[in-house]
Amino acid sequence: MVAHLLRLKLTLLRNGLRRSPWQLVGMAIAGLYALGMVATLIIALLLLRTAGPVTAHTAVVLGGSAAVLGWAVVPVVASATDMTLDPARFITFAIPMKQMLAGLALGGLIGIPGLATALVALATVATWSRGVVPALAALAGACLGVMTCIVLAKVVTTATASLAASRRFKDISAIAFLVPMVLLGPIVAGVGRGISASTGFLPGFARTLSWTPLGAPWSLGGDVASGRPGQAALKLLVSVAVLAALAWCWKLLLERALVTPPYAGAAKRRGGRLGLFGVLPATPAGAVMARSLTYWLRDPRYSGSLVVIPLLPVVLAFQGTQTGNYGSLAVLAPMSGFILAWSISADVSYDNTAFALHLATGVRGVADRLGRALACLTFALPVVLVFSVGYAAFTGSWTGLPGQPGTQPGDPLHRPGPVLGGVGPVHRHCPAAGGQPVQEAAGQRWADPGRTVRWNAGPDGPGPSGGRAGGGPGGHGQRPVRLAQPGCGNHPGPGPFPGRRPAGRQVARCPRARTPGTGYRQPLTAPEREPHGSRDPRRQQADRKTCGRRH
Amino acid sequence: MTAPIPGQAPDSSSVAALSLRGLAKRFGGKIAVDGISLDVPAGSFFGIVGPNGAGKTTTLSMATGLLRPDFGTAVVHGVDVWRHPLEAKRLMGILPDGVRLFDRLTGEQLITYAGLLRGMDKAVVAARVGELLAAMDLSQDAGTLVVDYSAGMTKKIALASALIHAPRLLVLDEPFEAVDPVSAANIRSILDRYVDSGGTVIVSSHVMDLVQRMCDHVAVVAKGRLLAAGTVDEVRGGASLEDRFVQLVGGHTHTEGLEWLRTF
Known part of the structure; x- marks a missing residue:
């Protein structure tokens, strides 16, 4: 035995x-x-x-x-x-x-x-x-x-x-x-x-x-x-x-x-508290923003990058005490802006098949992107401002202040545009909901590639028929189901990978998609993580097929 | 391309709630849906039944604007789903099967989100959310995160999100899976009243018994083709729907072997 x-x-x-x-x-x-x-x-x-x-x-x-x-x-x-x-x-x-x-x-x-x-x-x-x-x-x-x-x-x-x-x-x-x-x-x-x-x-x-x-x-x-x-x-x-x-x-x-199997019961809680949905404007864009902000706070995949931000100055300042040169603190503001802004490039991948709700409701793409970008800016803008002003106060040289948030590549004011434009082509692997921001690489703990919803901002311009979305939510049976795009195919900004979108209606490929660093995911062991647990084997099978064909 | 349609529904006097013509989809080498043409009469409670992998979900995804068909058209109340998706989606409420929800929202927030995404008025959304939660027996858990819901509760909250904008056509993929009998009875009475007042419901299911009791029309799909469609009585022709289904689809194997299972 x-x-x-x-x-x-x-x-x-x-x-x-x-x-x-x-x-x-x-x-x-x-x-x-x-x-x-x-x-x-x-x-x-x-x-x-x-x-x-x-x-x-x-x-x-x-x-x-x-x-x-x-x-x-x-x-x-x-x-x-x-x-x-x-x-x-x-x-x-x-x-x-x-x-x-x-x-x-x-x-x-x-x-x-x-x-x-x-x-x-x-x-x-x-x-x-x-x-x-x-x-x-x-x-x-x-x-x-x-x-x-x-x-x-x-x-x-x-x-x-x-x-x-x-x-x-x-x-x-x-x-x-x-x-x-x-x-x-x-x-x-x-x-x-x-x-x-x-x-x-x-x-x-x-x-x-x-x-x-x-x-x-x-x-x-x-x-x-x-x-x-x-x-x-x-x-x-x-x-x-x-x-x-x-x-x-x-x-x-x-x-x-x-x-006595693990019981993951949560206390019953009556409603009446809409949270951010009650505060932000009751428009589609406002709703998307409220949802994104809620996720920034509640979903560890997002809040992970929020936690890193206050630690950045600690790490950089420590480096300064070691070398006696605090020059590296100059990258603090742009770097945190970059981290926050870049994290929304995985937004739709993080949505996973829940994105189907956006499709089913026919929300306009502009509202979708605007809501996500505004949610990100809510954090990124104050953080970058505080860090920039803080750095200027620290060095005592206020002449560099305007340049701090303005000219750096990570500037959140500029960044969400290109990043959101990139949301389409850059479909990438990410921990599934309930997964962790960082996961170990032992044995079975790899992402099911097909779980990532692929979303291609269509090359043929705006309009409902603009984008053809690829998709791998194997939940629809034994094959990848392509989620179509909501009524838009427009880019808010020039995507960072314009050349990677093939002409015609191909799903964009991205070499990043297989980078192991983003591919780890926890196995779905606990039932509450997977509401449709009974379908899992089929889905995983479908994912394997998808993976074999796509990559 | 078009599959034969035995027992085509005769009562298409009014415009069909959903009309499919030659819908087809291929995934790689596998033909998932092989030219399905179907009319769902307005005001009907329409069941789509078929074995696993028959193409039910694929067909419904193409009919509701979630999956672009390779061939064919889908028309909802006279609106082409793929030419005018926004108008068509306004008419439809969709409960897809096996997709995730935004489960870090509370149940209440999720339904509100679905309403606001559709551009509905805040006050209207708030009123309807309360009523939907009560109807689904979820008022006590309205403030719980959906990720902490049981499978049946998740199904119910997804159904509530599909109902919030009072659609004319409801497309429900496996709506009763994992739902307890009491909740299922509640949902059925909600759907019955909805159909009585002129709405159209399309459900897909494996459970023949349920379809026979609940639906007035039924379509049998297997291997991506439509085998039969019409009123439930027409399709089953005197036999039980389950027997007729097995007869249509075939593949019932007489269980020979396994004798040792009786020896203990």
């Missing part, structure tokens, strides 16, 4: 890669990245073999503790854990709990994070190969440590499964995840400086950690090598007890989770 589960995991991985060569490329890139990290760490651990026992002990315990902590935290926050072996999928099969736990735990090792952790952990054996006994102790520690990582991750994800399945949590965690990503540079530098400033404090910290579940398994080799077999035995006991307790917790949680 355990072998079955492992084979299943491998088959899923292989089939996932088989779906498109680009997945292989993405996997290869992720693999290379991981390989680089792993190789660096392994070499470091090999070099530590010749270092003093205190230094080596400190480094191994701290690194190991960080790994355990990472395995506990990242799966929850990223909520992009590998769900290919989701226990919920095995409910209908009568699998003995023990075998299932073993299979799932070992299955957790397959995949880039698991393999990387295991390899690096095994390298600690080399660090402590200063004798047979220390090496054996390190080996036992490494095995215990890796299993602790995996089981801890399972416990945490199982415990938070019902929480993680709620839409609100997903929305918030998606944005919360962005913040440390954007601030990665300052954080890494800060931690690095902190470590180098407090080298005297670290060995003591590592000793303390080595008595906790986080560091205990990683301490075994070091303790034996330094001639503290008694401590090593106690820590072995701690590690084994922790692992057993975790496994027991996991079993209990899993038993409970299997019969």
Whole structure:
């Protein structure tokens, strides 16, 4: 049974890669990245073999503790854990709990994070190969440590499964995840400086950690090598007890989770609050603007770029403190304007097939574009003004102020025109609704290309018959259904890719469409994310067909 | 091009609510719809039935201006859908199947949005939204985001969005899928009253029983062709609609094999 589960995991991985060569490329890139990290760490651990026992002990315990902590935290926050072996999928099969736990735990090792952790952990054996006994102790520690990582991750994800399945949590965690990503540079530098400033404090910290579940398994080799077999035995006991307790917790949680599936109920709320729809003018353009603004605030795919904006000055100012040259702050205003304005180029892709409502109501294209552009300007204009004035005040040179918002390429006053013109040709891949702004690249987590609504502002000018829209909402059966355009085919501005629109009625192709960076999407695991769940298999099949033909 | 139309609806005295002529669509090598001509009489409750992949949704998408046909025309109350789409769309309310909604809006906001997109007056929209929510039994959840709705509630809110502008023709693709029996009965009585007062409803469905009870006219579509059309009694000719359907479409396999399923 355990072998079955492992084979299943491998088959899923292989089939996932088989779906498109680009997945292989993405996997290869992720693999290379991981390989680089792993190789660096392994070499470091090999070099530590010749270092003093205190230094080596400190480094191994701290690194190991960080790994355990990472395995506990990242799966929850990223909520992009590998769900290919989701226990919920095995409910209908009568699998003995023990075998299932073993299979799932070992299955957790397959995949880039698991393999990387295991390899690096095994390298600690080399660090402590200063004798047979220390090496054996390190080996036992490494095995215990890796299993602790995996089981801890399972416990945490199982415990938070019902929480993680709620839409609100997903929305918030998606944005919360962005913040440390954007601030990665300052954080890494800060931690690095902190470590180098407090080298005297670290060995003591590592000793303390080595008595906790986080560091205990990683301490075994070091303790034996330094001639503290008694401590090593106690820590072995701690590690084994922790692992057993975790496994027991996991079993209990899993038993409970299997019969109480995640319930993502939302509190009932009566109406009466129209929000922005009650404030903005009751015209089609006003309605589109109200809808877009609501989405900017409620949809993590949009609010992700809003969250980045206040972090930009932090990152740039940090860069200034490092180099002593604050010149890079000059790009702040244009850059934030560019980010905000550019984000609406994916507007129709983000709409996905919901765009059918615009078609069905026959809203004019002018109203559609105007509403979207105004919604974007509502944020972009004040942000750029504040940043420009702020920069001028910071430098004390007000002569550059008019040039700040005016001449830069990212100027939101100029940008929405071309960008919206580009909305047509640039159909691109983006996370589906309910997806996250940033997603990891493991295995199955690729976009269904056909989900992107393609929308081509027609080459033959305005008028209802102007544009022929391509489309891949496979929901209409087993084929792509082309969504036609609302009563317009006009561009508000010259599109940035005029040459890419082929003559005639072809759907524009865009090389950007397959860029892996925009292609990640979460699998539709939770039912509430996909109201038409019963149709999903067919749709995905249709998407695959679409993909094969189009690209 | 034109498929034979056995049992063409005889009562086309008034102008048809929807008139299709030689509608055809090809996707790559697959012909999804192969020349369908059909008249839906005004004031009728018209069912379109067919097996999976028959071309129902494709036909309805082409008839409602969501999908450009390769050949043929669709005319709604005398207005050509693809020549005058704005006028035609004003006459129609559409419930497409399997498309997403703007689900980060609350139910109330979504219906309001549909009304405002059609350029309706704010006060009228507000009044109708309240009534629609009550009729769909969604008043208690009006302030909940649509993304948090159940499948049946989502269907109902989409239907409400299609009704807000009081269309003359309603085109509903699988309107009762995942809708609970009580809500389905409510929706049916709404639709019945709508038809009684002169509106036209076109529904597509897999559920023969439902179509037989609810509709007065029916069309059977399979493999992109129209096999039969007319009043329900004409089409079923004494048998149940389900039997007649299976007979028309064919493909009922007598389940041989699977003997082991009886051995336990």
